[in-house]
Amino acid sequence: METISLNDDLMAPNVISDPHGYYRTLREAEPIHWNARWGGWVLTGYNEVVEVLRDSLNFSSDRMGFLAQELTQEEQESIAPIFKILSYWMVFRDPPEHTALRMLLNKHFTPIAIERYRPMVRKIVQKTLDKVLSKGKIDFVKDFAYEVPMTVILELIGAPDLDTEKIKEWSEKLGVFFFIKADEPRRREIACEGINALVDYITPLIEQKRERPGIDLISLLLSAEEAGSITANDVLATCVLLVFGGHETTMNLIANGTMAFINHPDQWDKFQKNPDLLKKAVEELLRYDGSVKSTVRWAKEDTQVGNTLIKKGDRILVSLSGANRDPQQFTDPDGLNIERNPNLHVAFAHGIHVCLGASLARMEVEEAFAGLISRIQCPELVEGAQLEYYPSVVHRAIKELPVYIKPLIK
Amino acid sequence: MENIKVSVDLNKCVGSQLCIMFSPTVFERDGNGQSKIVNRNGANLAEMLSTAEQCPQCAIKVENTQTGEVLFPPPELAF
Ligand code: HEM
Ligand code: HEM
Ligand code: SF4
Numbered sequence: 001m002e003t004i005s006l007n008d009d010l011m012a013p014n015v016i017s018d019p020h021g022y023y024r025t026l027r028e029a030e031p032i033h034w035n036a037r038w039g040g041w042v043l044t045g046y047n048e049v050v051e052v053l054r055d056s057l058n059f060s061s062d063r064m065g066f067l068a069q070e071l072t073q074e075e076q077e078s079i080a081p082i083f084k085i086l087s088y089w090m091v092f093r094d095p096p097e098h099t100a101l102r103m104l105l106n107k108h109f110t111p112i113a114i115e116r117y118r119p120m121v122r123k124i125v126q127k128t129l130d131k132v133l134s135k136g137k138i139d140f141v142k143d144f145a146y147e148v149p150m151t152v153i154l155e156l157i158g159a160p161d162l163d164t165e166k167i168k169e170w171s172e173k174l175g176v177f178f179f180i181k182a183d184e185p186r187r188r189e190i191a192c193e194g195i196n197a198l199v200d201y202i203t204p205l206i207e208q209k210r211e212r213p214g215i216d217l218i219s220l221l222l223s224a225e226e227a228g229s230i231t232a233n234d235v236l237a238t239c240v241l242l243v244f245g246g247h248e249t250t251m252n253l254i255a256n257g258t259m260a261f262i263n264h265p266d267q268w269d270k271f272q273k274n275p276d277l278l279k280k281a282v283e284e285l286l287r288y289d290g291s292v293k294s295t296v297r298w299a300k301e302d303t304q305v306g307n308t309l310i311k312k313g314d315r316i317l318v319s320l321s322g323a324n325r326d327p328q329q330f331t332d333p334d335g336l337n338i339e340r341n342p343n344l345h346v347a348f349a350h351g352i353h354v355c356l357g358a359s360l361a362r363m364e365v366e367e368a369f370a371g372l373i374s375r376i377q378c379p380e381l382v383e384g385a386q387l388e389y390y391p392s393v394v395h396r397a398i399k400e401l402p403v404y405i406k407p408l409i410k
Numbered sequence: 411m412e413n414i415k416v417s418v419d420l421n422k423c424v425g426s427q428l429c430i431m432f433s434p435t436v437f438e439r440d441g442n443g444q445s446k447i448v449n450r451n452g453a454n455l456a457e458m459l460s461t462a463e464q465c466p467q468c469a470i471k472v473e474n475t476q477t478g479e480v481l482f483p484p485p486e487l488a489f
Binding site for chain 2: 054107110111346352355
């Protein structure tokens with residue numbers, strides 16, 4: 001059988017460095033593939049991916065609940081602090097609990113609501129550009145892509161003075177909990193340390209907002225708690241989710257997008273000559289090399305997807321990057337085309353869990369690239385630079401992107 | 411609602427169901443898990459506009475058919 005020749009090691013170095021090539025091979029062989037090594041289905045076809053993501057009745061996001069069933073009592077206790085937070089994240093919950101939280105927060109993340117942060121983001125971008133232009137040679141990830149999203153999310157939760165270095169360190173520790181470093185023997189302990197530190201850091205802030213409410217998201221969550229529509233645990237977990245989720249993914253997209261332009265200087269030139277293409281260009285960067293490659297669902301019932309019967313209790317890796325390069329949906333899917341339209345990609349997923357921060361991320365990335373094309377030439381990779389990606393099934397994250405930055409001579 | 415037209419752009423709709431959560435009398439899921447309008451008179455204009463705003467994709471368009479004016483989304487949001 002064909003299946004046998006497919007590599008099922010999702011963390012193999014060539015899969016991490018070139019996920020698109022790997023998912024193309026899978027999609028061409030079997031868009032719904034049983035990965036025996038991982039013990040679940042891997043979906044790489046656009047139609048299959050969209051079908052599962054839009055069907056929250058049959059496909060659950062309650063990954064913490066399913067994980068709990070697989071662990072022994074002892075193992076469960078060892079990660080209790082993580083469970084206590086993560087099982088309250090809306091991204092891991094099904095309706096009806098998901099619905100209440102999502103409706104509450106959505107109002108503050110609509111395309112129109114986000115516009116009011118644009119001037120602030122524009123300023124941060126200009127300041128950051130001044131800095132990098134004075135250096136000439138930079139690590140694009142740390143020196144440019146990181147600055148914008150972190151500052152913005154702290155502004156949103158009404159805590160501009162939080163220590164971003166510490167938050168980054170703890171978020172990374174928490175990240176270890178998922179299977180990023182399956183070979184790290186202390187991974188559960190490390191992740192607990194991370195989450196405990198985050199919780200200890202954020203709790204006093206929540207208390208402060210309880211006494212002196214502002215117009216920020218924490219105050220909003222607290223008023224919903226007082227009204228009885230969500231619980232104190234929801235408030236805490238959601239704050240951690242916003243701080244944890246609100247920056248890394250956006251930073252990675254800015255870096256991946258820049259890498260895409262470095263490999264397609266013709267598209268950069270076109271973009272620079274036609275800045276009106278901004279929104280379409282950002283959609284294409286999301287499709288071409290989005291920062292979240294995949295997500296996970298569990299089948300609640302036996303469900304037919306395409307020609308395949310997915311059994312109740314099976315888990316599914318939904319490959320967003322796989323779907324985003326499916327030739328049945330996108331012409332010339334491996335080409336970068338900043339004018340692509342329509343472009344109904346799945347970089348923010350589809351269905352009820354579609355990214356809450358999508359409009360925020362879009363606006364930040366728009367401002368980042370609007371700033372870049374107005375002031376610099378297409379960045380050039382430093383000679384001999386070896387690009388490495390973090391070994392993750394979910395996140396597409398470049399470790400470092402050493403480039404030369406030169407001012408645009410008009 | 412006379413003179414008001416509401417439509418969903420299926421090239422944009424990602425099936426978030428947010429419009430259904432906010433205006434269940436107007437929107438429903440179609441066979442592809444996207445949104446469809448089942449009762450264009452199910453909400454007044456104010457509710458219709460506030461629901462259209464919730465859409466992460468700006469896929470819901472509200473127009474005044476008499477004047478041709480697009481009430482939502484504003485041009486700077488369209489992508
Ligand atoms: C380019 C940047 C981003 C990408 C590619 C991205 C991607 C995603 C994806 C794929 C999901 C769905 C996960 C699933 O269905 O299992 C998601 C959900 C989510 N994202 Fe993002 N995200 C980004 C930025 C952000 C930002 C800036 C925030 C913070 C404000 C954020 C907050 C969330 C939340 C809260 C959810 C859960 C929504 C729900 O369950 O209803 N994201 N994101
Ligand atoms: C919008 C924000 C984010 C979303 C929607 C998101 C989504 C996800 C999802 C759906 C998974 C799969 C978990 C599972 O179902 O088993 C995951 C895993 C993971 N996430 Fe995130 N995440 C976000 C932010 C972050 C951040 C900021 C970090 C970084 C420090 C991070 C680090 C990880 C790691 C390490 C994994 C383990 C899987 C792997 O990487 O191989 N995530 N994430
Ligand atoms: S809110 Fe927008 S994206 Fe979501 S289902 Fe309705 S039309 Fe589609």
